[in-house]
Amino acid sequence: MLTCKDVAHRADALIDGELTGWDLLKLQMHLALCGACRRFVDQMRVTRDISRTVLALPPEDLKGTEAGRIDSLLSRLHDQKQHGGS
Amino acid sequence: MAPSTFKDPEFLARLAAGDRAAFEQLFRQYNAGMVRLATTILKNRASAEEVTQEAWLSVLTHIGQFERRSSLAGWIFTILVNAARRRAVNDGRIVQFDHDDRIDPLADAFDGRGRWKHHPELRESMTAEHIVADRDMLEHVEQAILHLPPAQRSVLILRGQRGMESADVCRILDITDCNMRVLLHRARQTLKSRLEGVLA
Numbered sequence: 001m002l003t004c005k006d007v008a009h010r011a012d013a014l015i016d017g018e019l020t021g022w023d024l025l026k027l028q029m030h031l032a033l034c035g036a037c038r039r040f041v042d043q044m045r046v047t048r049d050i051s052r053t054v055l056a057l058p059p060e061d062l063k064g065t066e067a068g069r070i071d072s073l074l075s076r077l078h079d080q081k082q083h084g085g086s
Numbered sequence: 087m088a089p090s091t092f093k094d095p096e097f098l099a100r101l102a103a104g105d106r107a108a109f110e111q112l113f114r115q116y117n118a119g120m121v122r123l124a125t126t127i128l129k130n131r132a133s134a135e136e137v138t139q140e141a142w143l144s145v146l147t148h149i150g151q152f153e154r155r156s157s158l159a160g161w162i163f164t165i166l167v168n169a170a171r172r173r174a175v176n177d178g179r180i181v182q183f184d185h186d187d188r189i190d191p192l193a194d195a196f197d198g199r200g201r202w203k204h205h206p207e208l209r210e211s212m213t214a215e216h217i218v219a220d221r222d223m224l225e226h227v228e229q230a231i232l233h234l235p236p237a238q239r240s241v242l243i244l245r246g247q248r249g250m251e252s253a254d255v256c257r258i259l260d261i262t263d264c265n266m267r268v269l270l271h272r273a274r275q276t277l278k279s280r281l282e283g284v285l286a
Contacts, residue, residue: 003200036205047278049214055246058118
């Protein structure tokens with residue numbers, strides 16, 4: 001039987017869908033009986049979602065500059081090809 | 087377009103042909119993460135932006151050589167990290183991702199039998215929607231991520247990229263799977279504690 005400490009250290013693998021077979025089953029059995037660990041896993045899932053959401057946003061000073069940067073890159077690529085660079 | 091289709095041959099062909107719309111999709115998906123990761127490595131925002139631009143040029147130039155053995159995200163971030171490593175070496179710095187001497191944030195959370203000393207609580211206000219809608223909270227999370235040790239922050243950034251596989255993260259940072267999991271665990275634990283502190 002896993003302890004709460006074991007579950008806490010496997011929580012990332014669980015929420016990232018990386019546990020399978022017996023490892024997953026043992027953890028699910030513990031969660032079925034332990035409300036504290038269920039809340040911990042929920043906390044970790046929310047933390048993962050928040051960090052992903054925040055990291056997907058452009059840094060404040062880059063917001064709204066994407067179109068210009070894309071044009072600049074494509075222009076540099078065009079120049080590079082014109083001059084036979086790689 | 088969902089990131090999974092970034093490996094679609096038709097999408098890659100459009101990219102190789104210089105299709106602006108295809109490149110824009112890719113750029114909007116990954117540029118923020120690339121700048122964040124390059125900043126983490128180089129500790130200098132201007133250099134990070136230069137390196138990111140160079141990485142994008144390299145991606146566009148060599149997209150025909152992408153063999154789909156890794157995810158496209160993994161391939162792009164490999165190019166970025168290699169460029170950032172070269173820049174760091176030129177600047178006289180050594181870049182390592184396997185060093186993290188911080189203690190485990192959960193080290194003192196359990197009794198001798200592995201049970202919680204204090205039961206975790208889930209706050210209703212701790213949701214991604216709530217955080218993103220609140221500018222101050224967003225800033226708190228940004229700052230919390232910024233204050234993570236570089237190795238933890240790098241893993242968190244890479245694991246947050248859509249389409250990125252965990253094997254890609256290990257290869258890009260040249261760390262073991264076990265090390266990557268420890269870094270990710272510590273990063274999320276620290277972030278969770280900071281969020282709980284702000285929401286308390």
